[in-house]
Amino acid sequence: MKNQITIGLLGFGVVGSGVAKILQNHQEDLRHKLGVPVTIKKVLVKHIDKQRGTEFASDVFTNNLNDVINDPSIDLIVEVIGGTSEAKDAIERSLRAGKGVVTANKDVMAEYGMELLKLADENKCDLFYEASVGGGIPLIRTLEDGLASDRIRALTGIVNGTTNFILTKMKHENMSYEDALAEATELGFAEADPSADVDGIDAARKMVILASLSFSMEVRLEDVLVRGLKEIQDGDLELAAWFGYTVKLAGSAKKDVDGIEVAVEPVFFLNSHPLASVNNEYNAVYIYGDTVGETMFYGPGAGSLPTATSVTGDIIAACRNLLLGVNGKRLHAPQFERKVKSDSNRFSRYFHRIFVKDEVGVLSKLTAIYSEHGASLASVVQHPRKDGEGAELIFITHQMSRQQHLNIVNELNETSEVVSVLSHYRVEGEE
Template sequence: MKNEINIGLLGFGVVGSGVAKILHEHRDDLSHKLGVPVKINKVLVKDVNKKRNTDLSADIFTTDLDEIIADPTIDLIVEVIGGTSEAKQAIERSLRSGKGVVTANKDVMAQSGLELLQLADENRCDLFYEASVGGGIPLIRTLEDGLASDRIHAITGIVNGTTNFILTKMKHEKKTYEEALQEATELGFAEADPSADVDGIDAARKMVILASLAFSTDVRMEDVFVRGMKEIRKGDLELADQFGYTIKMAGSAKKDEAGIEVAVEPVFVPNSHPLASVNNEFNAVYVYGDAVGETMFYGPGAGSLPTATSVTGDIVAACRNLLLGVNGKRLHAPQFKCKIKSDSQKYARYFHRISVKDEVGVLTRLSAVYSNHGASLATVIQHADRNNGGVDLIMITHEISRQQHLDIMNELQNTPEVIEVLSFYRVEGETR
C-alpha cells in the first residue's frame, strides 16, 4: 500500500494556487481522511523565475511537462492550465502514461469529454472533472453517484456567475450593462474578454457536460441553442418585473420520448421561483428525476477557492481509488444515442415585445398572426412605452413550439403594422 500520494500540478494561476493553498492548509485533515499524506511534487508553469506567494519550494516548479509525466513517483496529474489544445494534449499524455487526471477544464470536457473518458477507460485511469461545472457546487459527483439510480429528465438553472452578477447589478442597482460588466471585471468575475460569458458559450459548454452525463449520451456544442445576454433590450428588465418575472441567463436540458433539447438563453423566470432570487456570482441548478423529484444545488459558481475546493474533492476521490486499487474501474460509454429534438418538438411559453403603429385595427391584425400559426395568447397589453414613433405591445403566449415562435417572429417582421420586434424571451418554470 502507498505511504503517500504525489501530485503533478499543471498550472499555477487562480485555481492552481487555490488548490495548492487548500492542500497545504488542510494537509492534516486530508491525511486523516485518506490515511496517507498528499503532497504536490511538481508544478508546471511558464516561468519558473516568476515571484509567487506560496509555501511551495521553488525547486518543484518546472517548465517541462515531460519531467512531470515521466516521473514514476507522481501518482496523479491535476490539470488547471485552462485553454484547449495544450490542456487536452497534457490530459491525453497523462492518461496514456497510466496516470489519473483531475481537471477543471470545461472547454476540453465539453469538446472532447467522451473521447478523453474512453481514453481513461482504455488505460485503466481515473478522469475526474467536477470543477468544470458549477464552481464549488458538487453537481458532477451528484449525477454520477448520488442520483445514479434515478432517471434524470431535466436540468435547468444558472451556471454562469458572470452573467448573473451583471443582471443582478442591472436589476437591483439600475446599472447599465457596461457599468455592471466593468464592476464584474474589476472584481475578477469577468475576463478581459467577456464574450464567452455574455454570449452564452461558457454556459453552453457546461450544459453539454451536464446533459451528456445526466442523459448518458453524447451531447455536442452544435446541439445547443445559444442566445447571449446582449440581446436584452433597454426596458426589458423593468417590463419583466411589472409582469411578475425576473430575467436570468439560464441553461436548460430536457429529455422525453421525443428526444433531447439543450439551450442557453436569457429567459423570464417567475418571481415566485427560487431561481429569481439567486443573485450576484452565485449559481443554482435544479435537477429533476423520476424518483427523487425536484432537487436544487446552490453555491458560488466562480472564484479561486470555490473552484479549487471542487478540484480538491476530486483529488481525494482519485486518491481513495488509488489506495483501494480500483482506479480506472468505472466505464464511461454512453448508454443512449443522442437524439436532438427539432424546433417543432420544443415547447414553452414566450414573451414578445413589439413596437407597432399607433392606429386602429393593429391589435386585431397582430392577433390574427398568432392565430394563423395556431398560437393562443395568455396576455395582450398595450404598454405606455413608445419606440420608433410607435407604441409597445406585450404578448405572452400559452405553450407553443419553438417553430411556431420562429414563424410568428418572421411574419411579424414582415407585417406593415409592425415597426420592430423589440425583444422576445422563453418563459421558464411555467406551463400553459
C-alpha cells in the same frame, strides 16, 4: 499499500495556487481522511523565474511537461492550465502514461469529454472533472453517485456567475450593462475578454457536460441553442418586473422519447420560481428526476476558492481510488445514441415585445397572425413608448413549439404595421 500520494500540478494561476494552498493547509485533515499524506512534487509553469511567494522550493517548478508526466513517482495529474489545445494534449498524455487526471477545464470537457473519458477507460485511469461546472457546487458527483439510481428527465439552472452578477446589478441597483460588467471585472468574476460569458458560450459548454452526464448520451456544443445578454433590450428588465418575472441567463436540458433539447438563453422566470431569487455570482441548478422529483443545488459559481475546493474534492476521490486499487474501474460509455429534437418538438411559453405603428386595427391583425399559426395568447398589453412614436404590444403566449414561435416572429417582422420585434424570451413558471 502506498504510504503517500504525490501530485503533478499543471498550472499555477489563480486556481492552481488555490489548490496548492488548500493541500498545504489541510494536510492533517487529508491524512485523517486518506491515511496517507498528499504532496505536490512538480508544478508546471510557463515562467520558472517568476516570483510567486510560495513555500515550494524552486526545483518543484518546471516548464517541461515531460518532467511531470514521465516522473514514475507521481501518481496523479491535476490540470488547471485553462484553454483547450495545450490542456487537452496534457490530459491525453497523462492518461496514456497511466496516470489519473483531475481537471477543472470546461472547454476541454465540453468539446472532447467523451473522447477523453473513453481514453481514461482504455488506460484504466480516473478522469475527474467536478470543477468544470458550478464552481463549488458538487453537481457532477451528485449526478454520478447521489442520483445514479434515478432517471434524470430535465435540468435547468444558472451556471454562469458572471452574467448572473451583471443581471443582479442591473435589476436591483439600476446599473447599466457596462457598469455592471466593469464591476464584475474588478471583482474578478469576469475575464478581461468577457465574451464567452456574456455571449452564453461558457454556460453552453457547462450544459453540454451536464446534459451528457444526466442523459448518458453524447451531447455536442453544436446541439445547444445559444443566446447571450446582447439579446436583452433597454426596458426588458423593467417590463419583466411589471409582469412579475425576473430575467436570468439560464441553461436548460430536457430528454424524452423524441430526443434531447439543450439551450442557453435569457429567460423570464416567474418571481415565485426558486431560480428567480438566485443573485450575484451564485449558481443554482434545478434537477428533475423520475423518483426523487425536484431538487435544487445552490452555491458560489465564480471565484478561485470555490473552484479550487471542487478540484481538491476530486483529488481526494482520486486518491481514495488509488489507495483502494479501484482507479479506472468506472466505465463512461454513453448508454443512448445521440438524438436531438427539432424545433417542432420543443415547447414553451413565450414573451414577445413588438414595436408597432399607432394605427387602427393593428392589434386585431397581429392577434390573427398568432391564431393562424395555432398559438393562443395568455396576456395582451399595450405600452406607450417614451419617445411618443408608435406603441409597444406585449404578448405572452400559452405553450407552443419553438417552430411556431420562430414562424410568428418572422411573419411579424414582415408585417407592414410592425416596426420591429424588439425582443422575445422563453417564459418559465406556472401560468
